[in-house]
Amino acid sequence: MVWDLEKLDEYRWQIPRGYKPGMLVPGLIFIDGEELANLKEEGQALEQVANAACLPGIVGFAYAMPDIHTGYGLPIGGVVATKLPDGLITPGGVGYDINCGVRLLATPWREEDLEDKWSDLADELYRAIPSGLGDKGGLKIAQGDLDRVLCQGAAWAVEQGMGSQEDLSMSEEEGEMAGADPDAVSQRAKKRGQGQLGTLGSGNHFVEVQVVDRIYREEEARVMGLSQGQVVVMIHSGSRGLGHQVCSDYTRRMVEAMGRYGIKLPDRQLAGAPLSSPEGKRYFGAMVAAANYAWANRQVLTHRVREALRQVMGHGEIRVVWDVAHNIAKIEEHIVGGEELKLCVHRKGATRALPGGHSLLPEVYRGMGQPVLVPGDMGSGSYVLVGNRGEGFASACHGAGRRLSRGEAKRLLQRDEVFAELAEAGVELRAASRQVVLEEAPTAYKDVDEVVRISEGAGLTRQVLRLAPRCVIKG
């Protein structure tokens, strides 16, 4: 494959509309020359951007964020927006783990307060946070309650005493997205979701205790109430089996429906229907319900983290700094070509990054822009950024992005070395599966520093601070 991309500037590369038949808009990738060379060699992720540019009703560009890598359907790091009312909504543009996302908690403790307690804390968190596959340790909830979870999201958990109103106000959508349709969620999906609330899941999901180890912008850090040496907790999880089943159910329906709507796409995984169609509306309602389940899940996990921390550290206020969704479709208003349009914005492995002044932000963040939480890998660091100019339908990167496939990681890395490396870095690791540790090893991921640097260079985000991991709990 010869990729002839047009360089717009140091961090913007365009796939011209003429690259493949059916592209309705150009592709635009926020990346630098070096990373682009790797992408060209691999080829598939760029092809997936071009495929996404074929979605009926797409406007602007098919965007890819700096952590772009090969997915299925839309690449990971892909952002596409289609125009209402008849633009396409596609489950493949959201992904299987609907509202997989990240939440950051600020603790009142400093690194020195935990000096001899890291190991105890790791043990306590591992005990308190059910991880791995299935529903072991999940909340047992009744069917009627599950429907309320699907409508109310994190607010349901707060109602049960697992958090406060302040937690809700510090979350995208306040943890309760409007438009949920629990009846559009299949019995199978509900069965999978019934016992899994409050569980972490496996794979790249984690709870990490981290320390603020570098501040780049004092003012923004101060607004978030974060300072050098402060201990924070990052939670990365999503909608568990319920969300996976919703995506599977509706991808199948969309594959069937496409013929009826005369839609042809280069990848069946992008199958979708007009948002105004019965299939489109039903998927949207089910997706919102799954997104709310994920927010409830992160709220229950927050409650469990708080209990574990207090067990080890005693009383202290543990505050939600922010909560982002990085696999979701939302109805948003954006200006495209000078015209204000109502759009369905799909972000798959991409974070919304509202610029300062945006009316959807809580007052405390309105001046500086939306916090963007970017988890790295378990051995290195994570970042807190803020939304900057609002380009790419106000989006930014969501993580480090994989460098090695799981299979390569397993073949190339030695388990003992991975554990030794983490121990040397002072990271207390507790994991349900040693296999997953290998597949999620730091070397398997791209350098998160690079991803964040490109995001800043492209003007998508401003770097605020870096977090170093101390305890990692994995599924």
Place this chain on the structure above:
Amino acid sequence: MSESKGCRTFDHGGDAGLFAWGPRLEDVFEQAFLGLVDYIVEGQQVRPQEERSIRLEAPDGESLLVEWLGEALFLIDGEGWLPGRVKVKVGEGFSLEAKVWGEAIDPECHWIIRDVKAVTYHGSKLLREGDAWQAKVVLDL
């Protein structure tokens, strides 16, 4: 492909895929199903204590394959039940009937190693190549 039937994994970006083959269409459905279960539990012993029946219909062969493998994920994640043996009969059009033998997941002796979120349609293939059938799917991990 030294064996006449089997299933192996391949890399796909950060994820992985399954490639199954066999002389009969039934073989690839059975091999892919067991290959998926094995990817999740890696060679653990499953006793065929209980029998379950599955019937499926789909608009085309690839969809039937994706849905069929989705059944394995639902049995494990939704029912807490681990398949160990399977017998498939492919029917008219794009349909199948299957019997699956396995047991409820027992945390004392079964350990879920990998979380497979879903079986995707991306690049899914079901075709006859010479004397053999081949199936390919990409998994979301």
